Amino acid sequence: MNILFVADPLEAFKTYKDTTFSMMREAQRRGHRIAACEPRHLTWKSGDLVHAKVRDITLTGSEDDWFREDRSEVRPLKDFDAVLMRKDPPFDSEYFYATHLLEQAEREGARVFNKPAALRDHPEKLAIMEFPQFVSPTLVTRQADEVKRFHQEHGEIILKPLDGMGGMGIFRVGPDGLNLGAIIETLNQEGATTIMVQKFVKEIAAGDKRVLVIGGKAVPFSLARIPQGSEIRGNLAAGGKGVAQPLSDRDFEIAEAIGPRLAQRGLLLIGLDVIGSCLTEINVTSPTCFQEITQQTGFDVPKMFVDALEAAVAAR
Template sequence: MDLLFIADPLESFKISKDSTLAMMRVAQAAGHQLWFCQSRNVLWGDGLVKADCQALAIKPSDSAWFELGDIESRPLNTFNVVLMRTDPPFDIEYLNTTWLLSAAARQGAKVLNNPTAIRDHSEKISIAEFPELIPPTLITRELSAIKAFHCEHQDIVIKPLDGMGGMGVFRVGSDGLNLASIVETLGENGVRTLMVQRFLPEIIQGDKRVLLIGGEVVPFALARIPQGSEIRGNLAAGGKGVAMPLTEAEMKIAVRLAPVLNERGLFLVGLDLIGAYLTEINVTSPTCFVEITEQSGFDVSQFWLTALEKELT
């Protein structure tokens, strides 16, 4: 099969733990042909959505780990599957790419995750569909509403809707110190919408990434555990990643959401769970394949490929 990966520049990959690279390796080993382009290389012309793409071969060397062929212009509907693996932020150019990919899907291209489903599932706001699974949460631009929420819950976390890797996450304790300043800064004086949640002390046990692939649940999570005085478990913020089996409560949430999200075209999803609460539904470029595989022995990449081949037959 021909697999087109739309991803960030290959030179930017962290080869020791990149999930997209792990997918590429296992697909190549299974005999599939890899193709690569960046989102900027996707275009519409002559009535078709195309990509200026290159054949890709993964090499065993760490220093020169890939080889690219000549640039070819191919309609997206000539690939067996197009895999959208561009990292956030979800900005206007990311949105433009999803619109082009939706046009490609109408022309018969198989795109995973489905671009319409990506647009319909804000990675933070989408949890509002499942209020019984989430901690007390507020989504607003208004400082007065956030002050009232803080008055009720005392210990809260504030974060931007378009952040990633723990960027812009602040905790405000019962003293309310700097609450107004944080909200004004993050929200740009009411221009940007913020998410506010009750602080969950279970974070000391980790912000757990649970992977859903093809409607099935990977039975191990990566607990991203904050270090020192940090409240953020994100690996990009210095958290320690520890793979562990899903608890009964975590599995219950994952099993409930997996078929629902897969039915919508969200083939690969990363749930974020703190304690028994759902805090985010990641649909753009979920990661943690390598860390879970290396620590648990459960081959996430092979699990993904098996599900992908089933999806395409």
């Protein structure tokens, strides 16, 4: 196959942990050709196809100069066997526009994973609303008084912005309600911005588990991202420690209920965030943790992914 990765700049990759890099490495190992571009390189003109200035690359195996650029040229997306949208969050306006360009490329014959319309239809924090049976008490609102009532009911809560990533903007408020008013003002900007509020789940001390689902099937190990020191955030970007562990029965139950349904909608790869027995987020834009799970358990997550990608391309 000839695979195009739409991603962040290659020069910014941290290859020792980057999931997109691990996908590229497995694809090249199988003899597939690799190209890359950034969302800003996507272009459409009336009477023409969606195209991009792409870089054909070869992985070198070196830690420093990890890729060699073989050539750079403008090419229609439909000329690739698969286009992988791997741009990291946030899901901002430019990401949104990129999904529309990718959807147009689909209409022209491109095969895009994850499906652009499905990326738009499953915002990572709000997608859990479809599966309330797995969710801890949660409130989505712009109303400050609703947040205060929710706090009174549950005592200890977590507040977070809907467009946050990597643990940014997350606040914990205890039963005393200290600084709750100021936090609400900061996050929802006097009612201008919708926020999410969830009952604090004490099992966060054991980690915020990332459960990967590929082609509707769960990877049998999660990565528990464990908060360090006085932190409440387990996100690796916020200093959490990643510990791989077998999925629990509850993890499997959640993955088996959600995974096949979202796979049918064109989401080849998703990441479920689970704290204790509760689903907290569904990540669809650029799920990570391939390398950490593979290194700690020996289970080859990139192999499972490229197997699923090859099967999906062959089936279309």
